[in-house]
Amino acid sequence: MTILKWSAMLVGLGLVNTPAVMAAAFVSDQATAKGFVEDASLNLLLRNYYWNRDNQNGAPDARDWTQGLQGVFNSGFTQGTVGVGVDAFGYLGFKLWAPDEYAVPGYTSGNLTEGADGHPDSHYGKAGAALKLRVSRTLLKIGDQQPSTSPVFAVGGSRLTPVTVSGLQLMSSEVDNLDLEAGHFYSGTSQDQTNRDGSLWAAYANRPASAMDFAGGRYAFVDTPWSLGLYGGRLQGIWDQYYGNLNYTTALSDSQSLAVDFNYYRTTDQGAAKAGAIDNNTFSIAAGYSFLSAHTLTLGFQKVNGNTPFDYVGTGDDNKPGDSCFIANSVQYSDFNGPGEKSWKAQYDLNMAPYGVPGLTFMTRYVYGDGIDGTHLSPSSAYYGMYGADERHHETNLEAKYVVQSGPARDMSIKVRQAWHSATAGDPDGDANEFRLIVDYPIAVF
Template sequence: MLNKPSICSQAGLQNKVTLHLTKPASISNFATIALFVTVPAWAGQSESRGFIEESSLTVLAKNYYFNTDRAGGRSNQKDWSQAFIANYESGFTQGLIGVGVDAFTYWGIKLDAGSGRTGTGNLPVGDDGDPDNEYARAGGAVKARISNTILRYGQMSPSAPVFAQSVSRLMPQTATGFHLLSKEIDRLAVEAGHFTSGTDQVNTNRDGELWATYALVTTPTVDYAGARYKATDNLNLAAFGSRFEDIWNQYYINANYIVPLSKAQALTFDLNLYRTTDTGNASAGSIDTTAGGIQAAYKVSAHTVTLAYQQVDGEQPFDYVGFGDTGRSGGSIFLPNSVQYSDFNGPGEKSWQLRYDLNMAGYGVPGLTLMVRHLRGQDIDGTHVTQGAYANKYGEDDKEFETDAEARYVVQSGHAKDLSVRLRLAWHRGDAGTGGDQDQVRVITEYPLNIF
């Protein structure tokens, strides 16, 4: 268990690379999962109103308390921090080819933290072992649009299932490179990317490394391409492929189908499947892994019950991208049992999940949602790998289980409208290779401001 990206509820397809598309397990109302893969209407270059006329500036004030109590003689991880995350997105100039700029500025502040409690991923740590009092970074990307196709170059927050940032800590991650997004065909969104560096949550170096997270091996470039297709109003499909130079080729498919039963009831089925094989110099060693998960949700009025099963077939764990000089893991693990602490992605691991969501709007408290889930994983066996980056990371017949609970409230009106407060709890128990025994508390407050 290495700096895994837990789930964040920020989600929704937007018209830029910062899609903030999260894993299906994070959805408060699972029956609405199709929103995450729907191809939205998109105004093309012919409808451009101008660079300034369509520009926007938003600021997110984010307060984050993080506390992990770890057993086995390991130090606990604890801090309290504040961030201000500003994002500017210009419109496009008019004409056959429109040009524009996206820019961001992040500022993080230590409210309470100390040496001996570091490692949360929210604050950088100085050479003296103490968390820094503050840190900041800025960046952006230039963009060009022709018809319904946008090309960007610069620092971005990618969200493809095979190459995605994590938004689970105080700051988001970014990657530097090219990104192409095209919606020339109705109901079809095609994208491709070429990235050469990354920045994690606690670094300011825009030229940081790109990693295989569990292998702890870097790659000089990542290339990927894929598409999302809305086949019908109830069926959404996606397929992606990526190449981490000299590490792996990874492929992904997704199918999501909603069965409306009545005005207040629906069934949702979701399938995610990854296939990973080594390539080039195989810097992480031999890789031959298939990882898949299927989940079904039944929604009736304010209640949603979800059952998920996930399995890793292979002698290596299912691995995915990490960003920056510290190699903190990204978010490209769109499997149902990747949850607040554990990914349940060990070699040979079989896991299941039972989850319950309650939307209190149905009981007169709009804005309040509650969730509880329990997961169990077994049959983890890492003893077949004796050489390479994945050797000696797991034992034989390892097991783990995790229970999570969450409460989230969003203010519905008044001066504090859209202010959200979230309490997240996790209890994980397992063998050393799965992260051992951990109890975790997070309290996250977010207040979005639309400047213009």
């Protein structure tokens, strides 16, 4: 996670993920359309991924080494009042090394599909496309997509190939500094599955839903360092969820800046309440101070209020959690989202560019959570029995990343991530040490 969760959600729009950068508009103007072919692009991403999760307390370990190819085609828009275009993707994944002993169902890395025998497949592929229609600065997309901007429904790409979902999304940037969006999605494909008709889920509750609907947007106050985000979403038959964000970012000098980010979720059961009664509000606040153009110190606090954990949407027939968890202390291994949990975070980021090594960055953080109490849950709740009383846990993360700056391998990145997580006996996250090595090589074909 980064200092500003609101900024982090804009990565899917190609935005640099730093507090000093203003968010790009969701939709550009149809008046700038150059043509379906003239403004088209085809990008490839070669991803080499080594995963090693050492589960403690007798749980099976997960280890594999994989190679992925992600191809993404984005057409331009036809000219005229209504612009028409297509976005399409094709993903391939290959097993380089994945012994069966480290691929126990329920404990896998999520980087490979599984065969009928439960063992990792040697390769897999999936593809999809969406039709897009643009009028003025309003865009409608229909089909297979990767929504990333909604804090109540977003899917991610932290494994070999990304999560995708099927449905409709409407985005509008007609008013300067105001971006609005709404969506209706009815199926999902997790990162380690290929069928396009997988379910949507309440991730922690492990209950399927027929559809996810959401609406909301963000507004950047003119000539001020403030921005505001408001969203609401309904996971059919399970919950209504509302989200608010207040973000403050200001430059203190040429080499110093301050960023404060507040996130709030309110979740209540809805309709058939298939996960049981839910009455939860969760908030986080993080403050980051950047200095000498290289260093950033961040402190965060997060609190879950209610008898249920903070939950969010999962995808695919195997219910892999998505990315709609815009709270400060959701980190590499744990979300620190247990019922009643309080958690604190301290994080340090270092950018080596001012010291003569552009492209090299480091990060370390520590998160501690306690006060988890799952003893007030009704036996009819989907979360019943998941948590004990007075549970606590902590996690330490280290990360190093280098992006090649020039030459034939320009923009290739090498990222090393390490997590150590330790918990009391009743915490469902358990004890684990996790190492990831990810090499990404993007290629712009045209």
